[in-house]
Amino acid sequence: MPTIVSVDDSTVPGEGSSRLLLLVSSDNKHIVVEEDIMSRSRFISKQVEGFEATSQRHAILLPFSSFVLNKVIEYCSHYRGYYLLEDDPDAAPPGRSPVREWDQEFLDVDRNMLLRIIKAAHYLEIKSLVGSCARAIADMIRGKTTEEMREILGVENDFTPEEEHSPSSKCTG
Amino acid sequence: MTAMLPSTSTWVDNKDATLFWDGAIRARIAHCESTAPQSTSADDLQALEDEASAMKLAVFSLLEHRNSRVPINRLPVEVLARIFAFYAKIDIPGAMMRAVSPRRRSLGWITMTFVCRRWRQVGFDYATLWSTVKFALGREWAKEMISRAKSVPLDILVVNTLSDWQADLITENIRCIGVLRLGEDVSVDPIMDVLSTPVPLLKVLRIESRDTMDCPANFLGDYAPNLHTLSVRNMSNFPWLSSIFRNLISFRLTDFSSSLLSLKGLLSALNSMVRLERLMLQTSLPRYSRNEPDLTVKLPRLTYFEGRDDMHGWANLLGHLDIPATASINLTISYHGTEPQVNASFDSFIPTLAAFLRAHATSAESMSRLSLGAHILFAISAARGIRPDKTCIHLNFQPNIWNARERGSPSILAARVLAALSSEHSKDLSVKSKDTGWSPSLWLDIMARAPELQTVSAEGQAAEMLCVALRMSADPEFRGGANLGDAQPSVTLLPALQQLSLRGVDFTTMATAEYPSFQSYLATRAKGEMLQKLVLRECKIRGEWVDELRRVVCDVQWKESSVGEQ
Numbered sequence A: 001m002p003t004i005v006s007v008d009d010s011t012v013p014g015e016g017s018s019r020l021l022l023l024v025s026s027d028n029k030h031i032v033v034e035e036d037i038m039s040r041s042r043f044i045s046k047q048v049e050g051f052e053a054t055s056q057r058h059a060i061l062l063p064f065s066s067f068v069l070n071k072v073i074e075y076c077s078h079y080r081g082y083y084l085l086e087d088d089p090d091a092a093p094p095g096r097s098p099v100r101e102w103d104q105e106f107l108d109v110d111r112n113m114l115l116r117i118i119k120a121a122h123y124l125e126i127k128s129l130v131g132s133c134a135r136a137i138a139d140m141i142r143g144k145t146t147e148e149m150r151e152i153l154g155v156e157n158d159f160t161p162e163e164e165h166s167p168s169s170k171c172t173g
Numbered sequence B: 001m002t003a004m005l006p007s008t009s010t011w012v013d014n015k016d017a018t019l020f021w022d023g024a025i026r027a028r029i030a031h032c033e034s035t036a037p038q039s040t041s042a043d044d045l046q047a048l049e050d051e052a053s054a055m056k057l058a059v060f061s062l063l064e065h066r067n068s069r070v071p072i073n074r075l076p077v078e079v080l081a082r083i084f085a086f087y088a089k090i091d092i093p094g095a096m097m098r099a100v101s102p103r104r105r106s107l108g109w110i111t112m113t114f115v116c117r118r119w120r121q122v123g124f125d126y127a128t129l130w131s132t133v134k135f136a137l138g139r140e141w142a143k144e145m146i147s148r149a150k151s152v153p154l155d156i157l158v159v160n161t162l163s164d165w166q167a168d169l170i171t172e173n174i175r176c177i178g179v180l181r182l183g184e185d186v187s188v189d190p191i192m193d194v195l196s197t198p199v200p201l202l203k204v205l206r207i208e209s210r211d212t213m214d215c216p217a218n219f220l221g222d223y224a225p226n227l228h229t230l231s232v233r234n235m236s237n238f239p240w241l242s243s244i245f246r247n248l249i250s251f252r253l254t255d256f257s258s259s260l261l262s263l264k265g266l267l268s269a270l271n272s273m274v275r276l277e278r279l280m281l282q283t284s285l286p287r288y289s290r291n292e293p294d295l296t297v298k299l300p301r302l303t304y305f306e307g308r309d310d311m312h313g314w315a316n317l318l319g320h321l322d323i324p325a326t327a328s329i330n331l332t333i334s335y336h337g338t339e340p341q342v343n344a345s346f347d348s349f350i351p352t353l354a355a356f357l358r359a360h361a362t363s364a365e366s367m368s369r370l371s372l373g374a375h376i377l378f379a380i381s382a383a384r385g386i387r388p389d390k391t392c393i394h395l396n397f398q399p400n401i402w403n404a405r406e407r408g409s410p411s412i413l414a415a416r417v418l419a420a421l422s423s424e425h426s427k428d429l430s431v432k433s434k435d436t437g438w439s440p441s442l443w444l445d446i447m448a449r450a451p452e453l454q455t456v457s458a459e460g461q462a463a464e465m466l467c468v469a470l471r472m473s474a475d476p477e478f479r480g481g482a483n484l485g486d487a488q489p490s491v492t493l494l495p496a497l498q499q500l501s502l503r504g505v506d507f508t509t510m511a512t513a514e515y516p517s518f519q520s521y522l523a524t525r526a527k528g529e530m531l532q533k534l535v536l537r538e539c540k541i542r543g544e545w546v547d548e549l550r551r552v553v554c555d556v557q558w559k560e561s562s563v564g565e566q
Helices: A042-054 A066-078 A101-106 A111-124 A127-141 A146-153 A161-165 B009-014 B017-035 B042-067 B077-090 B108-114 B117-125 B139-148 B164-176 B263-272 B311-318 B339-360 B409-421 B440-449 B460-474 B514-527 B543-552
Strands: A003-006 A020-024 A030-034 A058-061 B154-158 B177-182 B204-207 B229-233 B250-254 B278-282 B304-310 B328-335 B367-374 B391-396 B426-432 B455-459 B499-503 B531-537 B553-558
Touching: A030 A066, A042 A058, A042 A111, A066 A101, A066 A111, A101 A127, A111 A127, A111 B077, A127 A146, A127 B077, A146 B108, B042 B117, B077 B108, B077 B117, B108 B117, B139 B164, B154 B164, B164 B177, B263 B311, B304 B311, B311 B339, B440 B460, B455 B460, B460 B499, B460 B514, B514 B531, B514 B543, B531 B543, B543 B553
Parallel strands: A020 A058, B154 B177, B177 B204, B204 B229, B229 B250, B250 B278, B278 B304, B304 B328, B328 B367, B391 B426, B426 B455, B455 B499, B499 B531, B531 B553
Antiparallel strands: A003 A058, A020 A030
């Protein structure tokens, strides 16, 4: 659950065409952002609805760093006002399903950063960003052997020899 | 086996296997030895083996625990499942791995379930992933996939032969199948019986076997409530009156010979498809209809209508179809026969086609493509893009297929087609032909019937004859001739013309008077409304003539490097 703290009106100017939100990262950086930009996040939208119910201004504390948060804000700013398909993988056609060009550049970060972004996007309920990150990760391991996948993702083989052979004892990989 | 483990920090910090051995393993061995020193009994050996097994398991558990801490495995299950889902779209199981082994096939996305325990668990729990069953991986994998799909409807594609075990799996799971696609090389015989059982989950059925198939008496048990896409080929005893059609959104018939199909049966089936959006009929129309059914089939939701057949088949069907004006229509109409037969058929068919197009393709963009093909001797291959609101007619003649004796016939047929199809709303006409049977009178006939033409393009002899026709239309003495009936004289024949494109015209060898006359036509136009654009491609024309043309046309596009420039 997010932590919500009350803040002074002076901290968050709230009048104008697009209200401002105060987001606080896990490294205690305060980032002011227009509500419109973050409207792609269902999590933020629900928080804002909660604010309206209580007529109080709040800061939203988020469990990830300002670096990750700024990346997410960059994504939301880029697609501000755009309608995006929700990147439903079940609805996507078979074959290569490339990441959008801008997203590809945006997600050209190291593996750990990519994982932090997808986790943050999931927390903030930004489906399109989760989808883009998931595609990027899928592309990262595409066509690789099991050993190569493990190496790329920093995972050790934790199967017993019997388990490793096949998901089903009857099947042969 | 209750010995307490000493702290691991020392050997881990020093990465010293000897320390680990001395600190942990020796302690365990000492513990065992203390209970039964130097014993060789089976029980004591078993105890040591158990100890070793437990330690092995402990290692794997530690690795599993370690894996749970790496970033990728800190992702929520649903996010990891999403990655699986995308990966499953780009790495399909069953592809040949020739680089590895000639007979080995890739497991595709299933490889992910071999990475670690957590990934395997996520993969196993995601039933949808397993529902697309790949027979190429063999029987056991297919059974595994079906089992792991749980209650998700199965998606089965058979491309090549249908083996016994594949047929058995289909038969055993027919009630769980959502999509069943059988390729053109697949004999359906092994599963023929099961096609007469009810299919409560089936949504898509494609049977494309080249062999004639005798449809089971009670096709799909007459119960396929979710069936929305049906594609069948070459099937006898097809149940035209079945209730399985009523929820169809897409319907395709391919290669139904006349003996397999009656117009009445087809119309009955279509009549029950009130939700149909896509209709595709490929060489499947009844050629002859003994008893013409008095039935008009309304398909109010149709958005796409595609077909390929000969004009007899179309003549039988088109008069019975009532489709939305907004439907996209893509028809290919062919004919095989001798010239008299073609002429007779065209005479009876063209009015039917024209009536259909005018009745059902009256809004913009509705006719996306119409191809008319009469192969062998009398080819008319395309009258494309009839969009009556902004009608485009493109005739694309296939060269070199006429018999020299029949020279002229294609153009005559083309003129008939154009005369029937072109309307006062036609705005774009393109004729591509290497045929030499064109004459000015054909063009004059077309121009008289399509007064709203704004762009006209032609090539070869058709283009040359167009120039002559335009010149004739500008002649003060010209009053239309017998072919034109009430057509107005002079340039009013194409009053809306804005762009003219000519390709392959040799102005230098046209009759001496033709170029000046053509120029005078454009000059005459310029007194009223000047032609906006003249495009000359691969035309032989003198440079000074082009300069003259530029005085009477807003924009003349002609490259000095054009073929044969003078």
